[in-house]
Amino acid sequence: GAGVSQSPSNKVTEKGKDVELRCDPISGHTALYWYRQSLGQGLEFLIYFQGNSAPDKSGLPSDRFSAERTGGSVSTLTIQRTQQEDSAVYLCASSLGGTGANVLTFGAGSRLTVL
């Protein structure tokens, strides 16, 4: 597609429920990132996929968070047993990848509210 597409744009859930957030990157982009942005805060790195390499999961805050990238394209971020502190905007970004060529294009984000 022309840009990075994320869905849903807004998700309200109850504490303890599981949620899935989807990211469809730009066609041909081999690198895909997930970041979390809490209200008024910076961009917190969560996970990074590059081609067929094992993902860099070093930013995932707990084992309730996981992500997959199927066929080198679409990615799903799953949060299990959601907590109120998980409320944030989850941003996905993709790039052509490669050292020095990692110019990111961001999606519009998925706003998660945990009640």
Added chain:
Amino acid sequence: QQPVQSPQAVILREGEDAVINCSSSKALYSVHWYRQKHGEAPVFLMILLKGGEQKGHDKISASFNEKKQQSSLYLTASQLSYSGTYFCGTEIYNTDKLIFGTGTRLQVFP
């Protein structure tokens, strides 16, 4: 690993200049700068590769001091459209993942 930005916030009148700094404790391959307007996704401004280069984009320019692992973003003759939060993103040597700084909120008033 997260780079540190300063200042945290800047308030300007139209036409004034500002400098935003980004510092890392790790050896860097590149530094990126992005701008995020309220309620929108971050948008790429420029990338600086190792070699101490300086780049310009309209009246926004940046420098990268590889030895000090520091970058600065220069905004000259600021316009209302410059308002937003500026993030530096750092690419550490031997990784190609991008880690963002804490952000600098810039507000330009008429």
